[in-house]
Amino acid sequence: MEELVKGGTPAQVLVLAAHPDWRDSRVNRQLMDAARSTQGVKVHDLYSLYPDYDIDVAAEQGAAAAASLIVLLHPVQWYSMPALLKLWMDEVLTYGWAYGTRGTALRGKDIWLVATTGGPESSYHPQSYNRYFFDAFLPPYEQTAALCGMRFLPPMVLHGAHSASDEAVTDHVKTFSERLASWPQWPELDELEQCPACEVPVSDRPASEATS
Template identity: 75%
Template sequence: MATGQTAPRVVLLAAHPNWRESRVNRLLRDRAASLPGVAVRDLYGAYPDYDIDIAAEQQQAGGADLIVLLHPIQWYSMPALQKLWLDEVLAYGWAYGPGGTALQGKDLWLVATTGGPESSYHPQSYNRYFFDAFLPPYEQTAALCGMRFLPPLLLHGAHRASPDEITQHVQVFGERLASYPDWPEMAELDACPACEVPQVDRPAVTAGSQ
């Protein structure tokens, strides 16, 4: 980082329903918390009743340069509270749509674990698809908010990963997080997309919702 340049601000959203049973995500969360400039938001710790403080979360996210989603993959997606965070915090008129520019130009990074090994994410195995098939919802969430979706950091087979594999993964994660945004591949990534939502697609709600 150039002398005098402001350090990037990072917000990490850690979502795990049971930290006591976590073999990998807990260590990743703790590694992130040890780094300067990284604000770790433990969603299940902060909101056990699922009553998210939207204003506080928007303030944190709006002030970040990088938002990290850290969680285990559950049923090919994210844990329920992480999904609720997206539903409520990424509001129309704030994160997307007319006037929704709060996150434009920022980066979104998925750091996730799977229980099944990488070989299970194959057309000839029980998960039936390569893992990339489950990424479009993340990618499009970033795009709709004008964010750049960074290459995910994944650890497959977390249930059976050896201590050495876990240690190495946590080390790579820490190094990547500490060196952001000075990643070699950054220059090759596309700019943040423009996904404009016409106002006619979201008319004012007078009674109920969809």
């Protein structure tokens, strides 16, 4: 398991980096490098750790439980997250551990989406080819956080990653690094409400846990 924590200090931040071709990535690779150089941060490069998609659930649950902030770092693919990160969610965020009866392992933690898109910001508009503002694609992330009792932080998104200038990319990476290093001393967090309680009735999840 990749545990990249500067100075040997316990990680407060877990970065789940999910880019299928990160070596050829223009932006996400730099963001991963910035995270690796930040004290108190553990980076899990999912596509390097699990090329066969065989996720070590116990190890990932241990890493997530030990962190106070979980960062989802990925390019937006088909208006969502890459397949391996979705599998991570499916297999790691289990009932009785992440949510539901006795599922409190992540309660009170923060989760932060740091994403890149290929299309420019102007393409996420009712009059453009993506048809919706980018915020319209966030509810699955927000509700996942809510169901697990986590606080969903304002996302950090770089639109038009393919065409952004080198200066814009450099500034974005620098801001990400600064934000990562300064969390949780973000001024806006004082005014950010905790997520609503989403209690799952026991009757909705039979003890047999039969596959639907």
